[in-house]
Amino acid sequence: MIISGYLSRSNFSKILIELEMPEEIYANTEFIIKVRLVNQRRFMPVFLIRATILDNEIIFPIVERKNSAVGYAAFRFNERGLFSIKKIRICSVFPFNFFVKCYEIKKDIDFIVFPQMKKCEQLTSSEKERRMNGDRNTMKQGFNSEPIFIRDYVEGDPLKYIHWKATAKTGKLKIKELSSQSFKPVIINFESFEIKNTEEKISCIAYVINFYLKKGIPVGLKINGEFYKQGISRQHKLNMLKALALYGK
Numbered sequence: 291m292i293i294s295g296y297l298s299r300s301n302f303s304k305i306l307i308e309l310e311m312p313e314e315i316y317a318n319t320e321f322i323i324k325v326r327l328v329n330q331r332r333f334m335p336v337f338l339i340r341a342t343i344l345d346n347e348i349i350f351p352i353v354e355r356k357n358s359a360v361g362y363a364a365f366r367f368n369e370r371g372l373f374s375i376k377k378i379r380i381c382s383v384f385p386f387n388f389f390v391k392c393y394e395i396k397k398d399i400d401f402i403v404f405p406q407m408k409k410c411e412q413l414t415s416s417e418k419e420r421r422m423n424g425d426r427n428t429m430k431q432g433f434n435s436e437p438i439f440i441r442d443y444v445e446g447d448p449l450k451y452i453h454w455k456a457t458a459k460t461g462k463l464k465i466k467e468l469s470s471q472s473f474k475p476v477i478i479n480f481e482s483f484e485i486k487n488t489e490e491k492i493s494c495i496a497y498v499i500n501f502y503l504k505k506g507i508p509v510g511l512k513i514n515g516e517f518y519k520q521g522i523s524r525q526h527k528l529n530m531l532k533a534l535a536l537y538g539k
Contacts, residue, residue, distance in 0.1 A: 410494035
């Protein structure tokens with residue numbers, strides 16, 4: 291009993307548990323948290339550790355000295371909003387399976403669950419309107435519209451834009467320089483968006499934002515007295531989704 295108690299207690303010494311959260315978490319969509327157990331000891335391995343995070347368990351059979359092991363746990367949240375992980379419970383039956391000894395490691399990890407994305411009729415109407423108004427080509431260089439001229443290949447140019455006829459004639463790699471398409475920005479006003487149910491509205495707007503940004507079309511959002519100016523960067527997308535996730539919370 292004494293030996294069991296001593297070895298069990300020492301099995302928890304000098305270990306760390308680190309969590310790696312995904313950058314984008316969406317309601318009603320499964321996501322994975324990466325869990326790393328670090329053994330900081332100089333001599334002894336860690337045995338039979340069971341880590342519990344938000345009712346999900348990850349088993350670490352053995353972690354060698356001055357080494358680490360990785361486990362994964364799947365989660366799903368039914369609602370959008372701000373969530374936290376305040377503690378991780380670790381248990382072990384080492385060494386003789388007489389007792390289960392447990393400890394709690396305090397954590398303070400906050401994360402945002404973005405709204406579930408749902409396609410809606412408003413997107414179809416918006417797309418029809420855009421096609422009627424029309425986007426236009428500019429003479430700025432790019433890789434997504436009409437050819438402007440032929441130039442020499444530069445390392446890093448996309449190979450799919452090689453002009454093979456010009457290459458064959460000159461004996462040098464030639465590239466089609468294309469015009470860049472100028473897209474009219476999309477500005478979404480949350481208050482005037484024509485869906486009565488708040489959650490459906492939020493899910494639809496989240497889908498619309500993602501839909502247009504994938505096409506490279508700048509998107510802006512007016513919500514809750516804030517205005518997120520139109521942009522196309524990933525951080526801009528995350529900022530708008532965060533505003534939707536926390537609306538009314």
